[in-house]
Amino acid sequence: MSTASPASTKRIPRLAVTVGDVAGVGPELALRCTMLSEITDRCQPILVGPADVVRRIGDLLELPVPEVARDWADVEVSDRPMIWPVGDLDAGAVAAGRPDAATGAASLSSVQWAIDAAIDDRVAGIVTGPIQKEAWHQAGCPFPGHTELLADRTGVTDFRMMLTSPQISCVLVTIHEAIADVPKLIRTSSIVEAARLGHAAVSRRLGRPARVTVLGLNPHAGEGGLFSHGEEERLIQPAVDQLSREGIPVTGPLPPDTAFTPRQRDVTDVYVCMYHDQGLIPLKALAFDEAVNVTLGLPIVRTSVDHGTALDLAWTGRASHHSMQAAIEMAIDLAAN
Template identity: 40%
Template sequence: MNAIPTADNHRSLPLIGVTMGDGAGIGPEVIIPALLHPDTLARCRPVVIGDAGRLRQAAVVLGAACDIVSVTTPGEAEFPPGRVNVVDLDLLPADLPWGELSALAGEAAYQYVRVAADLAMKGAVHGICTAPLNKEALHSAGHLYPGHTELLAHLTGVDEVSMMLSTPKVKVIHVTTHIGLIDAVRRIEPGLVERTVRRGHDAMVRAGVAKPVIGVCGINPHAGENGLFGYGEEEEKIAPALDVLRADGIDARGPLPADTAFFLAGRGDYDLIVAMYHDQGHGPVKVLGIEAGVNLTVGLPVIRTSVDHGTAFDIAGKGVAEAGSMVEAVRQAAEMSSVPVR
């Protein structure tokens, strides 16, 4: 466990904006223990963008002895033990029920992300870590984004980003995410595969893996097995991208049968797996390490990490949510924010 830095040294650590997510979910309950954790304070200066009142309610639920202190800007925050700093948008009513879908909470969750993105683009924070929002609540508030990934791309003016899931055993980047399977197969093409692999490669280098070995999944069972399954999608949509990448010195291998690629990654053969569609990547990750899983948006002009779990309305407000994924998400935001792009 890392020692908490002195006041002088602490000022050199990255400022991480932590969005509170959907206030009716477990976000406030996982944020408080994560931000009070000694490892967090040893690595960064975390500041919540959310509602101070809701965080105080969560502290009561948790029985946590801490000071929830409102600040106007992240730069004003101080970090003595037991203090949680929050840029307080004050958007939620005091009687907001735990664990219930709410357009008010959806609107607030959107505003937390909007403010955090603005702060990051201005350099007021060095990275963003997001607690989970609820897509239905977000949509009911009139913000029709599939999730954080697409919302942050819009807010930062980026046309194309990738979702990466990181666990202690395996890391996965997705060529397509929140679209139907038929649409995903149609959308996959060599240019998109190439750009996705490059984003994953750059993210791994930034995280300290100098020469990442990247396994690229096929689309069909057994990666098509030489035309036995599918209609030649691997040769048409994936193989040309791998030829270009390898010519540029990127160690991208495949197309691989997805059912074995994750096993090989889990034992250490690959630093990163490229999944072609949502469930191809999410399923294995959630089996191999959801408790410590982190979601990264790759390709943004700012660092963004998130927990790899949802709002968990069924346990919200009960003080039983596990904060390990939030601790890890803040850690990775701090780590990537403090390492210069090579």
């Protein structure tokens, strides 16, 4: 493989777009995005995954399939979408809607390749397609998802998952954790760090200080300890006080059941949520096809779709590409800043 020049010397940024688990909708979404001038006029998407399976899906759905790169020189001399083959799969053995250890290993390898390419500055950022977490587990991966793998591979400890859209943005204090484990994992310092990262990211996008709303953990934000073990008083309020001392416009802790009303959304730019579903249920209800997953705190740009593999829609041509398109467009914007 030839030595690549830095991604920043390209006329347009080069992005690694992993196709996700090929038993799901990821390959179709990636292929559809390579057909959009809104994408190809602004970046060179490199689809990363099992090339033979991607070609099979493209032929099945009558979608144009980019050329498969033979070596990195093929990529460097072109601004056209291309496929970088990763993952040794028998295309005929893969079935729509049936992920397994082999498809999981292929999608894991694709993400690992994309991360390394971004670290080496061969690409300006990565966009990840939807994976099947059970398939990663079957393939022997010790990480529950993209976010934890990204943090480990880039060597960071202060990182957060943020889902963002024009309507609503949510940054998570804990990510893929069982509900029973959440209270013991919350720390004042982790709330403060999540708020700082979310505030900084959204402020850059808005061009002004982002307004932060911090949620309580319990019903009614604990109701003064009646419905809690004092998490709001012991852990969350001190974080809010610290953020206020730092000059961040912050409100909270608010009761989760009223924090997402239209009136509160009008005065909130980013929510700090204590656990996964606390933030992602309202976000997906309001902006399912428009939201983008951004990993904050990484030394590389990473965005992702806000949905899963949609196995019931795999290879049918009925899956919406809008979240993938939004993820690519946001990666382009982040890479430019």
